[in-house]
Amino acid sequence: MIKSVICDLLGIEKPIFQGGMAWIADARLAAAVSNAGGLGLISSINFGTEAVRAEIRKARTLTDKPFGVNIMLAAPNAAEIADLVVEEGVKIVTTGAGSPAPYMEKWLAAGIKVIPVVASVAYALKMQELGATAVVAEGAESGGHVGDTHTMALVPQVIDAVDIPVLAAGGIFDGRGAAAMFLMGACGVQVGTRFLVADECLVHDTYKERLIKASDVGTMVTGKTLGDAVRSLKTPFAKKFAKLEADPNVSDDEVRKFGTGSMRKAVFDGDLAGGSFLAGEVAGLITRRESAADIVNDIIGGAERLLASAPGLLK
Numbered sequence: 001m002i003k004s005v006i007c008d009l010l011g012i013e014k015p016i017f018q019g020g021m022a023w024i025a026d027a028r029l030a031a032a033v034s035n036a037g038g039l040g041l042i043s044s045i046n047f048g049t050e051a052v053r054a055e056i057r058k059a060r061t062l063t064d065k066p067f068g069v070n071i072m073l074a075a076p077n078a079a080e081i082a083d084l085v086v087e088e089g090v091k092i093v094t095t096g097a098g099s100p101a102p103y104m105e106k107w108l109a110a111g112i113k114v115i116p117v118v119a120s121v122a123y124a125l126k127m128q129e130l131g132a133t134a135v136v137a138e139g140a141e142s143g144g145h146v147g148d149t150h151t152m153a154l155v156p157q158v159i160d161a162v163d164i165p166v167l168a169a170g171g172i173f174d175g176r177g178a179a180a181m182f183l184m185g186a187c188g189v190q191v192g193t194r195f196l197v198a199d200e201c202l203v204h205d206t207y208k209e210r211l212i213k214a215s216d217v218g219t220m221v222t223g224k225t226l227g228d229a230v231r232s233l234k235t236p237f238a239k240k241f242a243k244l245e246a247d248p249n250v251s252d253d254e255v256r257k258f259g260t261g262s263m264r265k266a267v268f269d270g271d272l273a274g275g276s277f278l279a280g281e282v283a284g285l286i287t288r289r290e291s292a293a294d295i296v297n298d299i300i301g302g303a304e305r306l307l308a309s310a311p312g313l314l315k
Contacts, residue, residue, distance in 0.1 A: 139170030222245060226252055
């Protein structure tokens with residue numbers, strides 16, 4: 001059985017996080033992942049601060065295992081959520097889309113373990129300096145907001161640079177990807193895209209069907225010229241966004257306006273023309289719907305089997 005430092009630090013059984021996907025990662029999904037031995041995460045991006053409070057409290061009725069809250073620091077209510085996790089006694093916080101520096105003192109004083117998602121060595125070093133418990137090094141293969149460096153190159157560089165535990169994210173679908181990251185020195189993995197087809201995931205059926213039908217070239221990155229690169233499925237919306245972004249006659253503000261509300265339209269309405277179906281490059285590996293527990297067990301169990309057989313490769 002794989003048992004890493006992150007398991008001991010957080011009190012979890014298996015070194016796998018479920019991504020804190022905006023508008024998607026709710027109490028039901030987080031609790032299912034936590035009950036399976038991983039770390040479930042609730043997104044702070046949904047229908048407001050009090051809705052996050054309600055999801056935290058709901059999760060406690062669904063699991064007695066550790067779970068956390070993912071805070072998107074660029075969100076308008078980030079400061080409110082920062083206080084909320086302290087008020088609600090949340091013990092694990094992951095962060096993205098900004099620096100947690102303004103909130104670290106209060107979080108650490110409250111005994112919260114802070115684990116930022118990073119896309120560069122420099123940012124990982126900064127998070128270590130701020131007192132982060134660990135970092136998630138996320139490569140450009142991932143869905144949603146992405147950096148420039150890909151997972152295979154990013155993860156070992158971050159591991160070499162910092163003294164705190166490093167989890168790997170981006171392009172990890174099954175035991176093969178997880179085993180590779182463990183061999184690189186990662187203490188765990190974070191997975192988002194595969195959990196989109198979990199039975200406990202709330203996304204629209206159209207979202208799940210498009211993921212199952214996706215090919216190896218089924219995703220694209222838009223928004224890079226706007227300083228906000230995002231990977232999503234190739235849909236009519238994504239293609240139109242890319243066309244508008246490349247048109248010199250269309251202002252950046254017009255492009256951003258076109259994208260406003262697109263995530264919600266994908267998640268709740270399955271709107272292919274107006275919705276942004278965020279997904280990583282591993283979407284091409286998805287073939288079916290399955291439970292969150294089956295996903296956790298397949299990834300960690302698969303990694304264990306591969307790692308156990310690795311000595312047989314040496315002659």
